[in-house]
Amino acid sequence: MASLQDAFSLTLSKYLCKSPKIDDATQEPENCKDLVAWVECLPAPNISCLLSNGTRFKFSGEEVGFNKSIPCRNVTGYSYKVAVALSLFLGWLGADRFYLGYPALGLLKFCTVGFCGIGSLVDFILISMQIVGPSDGERRSLSEEVDREDRMKT
DSSP states (O other): OEEGGGGGGSOGGGEEEOOOOBOTTTOSBTTOBTTEEEEEEEEOTTOEEEOTTSOEEEOOSSSOOEEEEEEOOOOOOOOHHHHHHHHHHHGGGTHHHHHHTOHHHHHHHHHTHHHHTHHHHHHHHHHHTTSSOOTTOOOOOHHHHHHHHHHHHO
16 A cells, blocks of 8 residues: 555556646656656556545555656757757848847847847857857757657657
8 A cells, every 4th residue: 555645656557647748849848847747647457545534445546546657858849940040141140139039139139230240150150159149048959859759740
């Protein structure tokens, strides 16, 4: 008999966790917060637990017994490919910096026509080498983005 407080001590054969709802744009769980998402877990039929009030509860397999944390990444949906394309074609207007969340640098590049072209070239190199990324700290490599696109096709 396990109490709800030690629900995590149940072996894998004694419970089943539901699949999280996946966001189509980010391919991460919708409820991802602070690098953790929670999924509902259902104890197997005929598992009995002692509740905190002292009563015994027998699960039928349909009730949620506990929530389990799963790791996830907080992603905002920035695309590496879009950032590189913006940097290449509209970098002299600062569009790449606006897209990545750096409005002050974007405005500065816009007013100086990409720092007379030199800043546009430097930014293109920095963005394509993934040295500069989104301002929120999200880091997604090109290989992760390709993997995400492959998962979306299947």
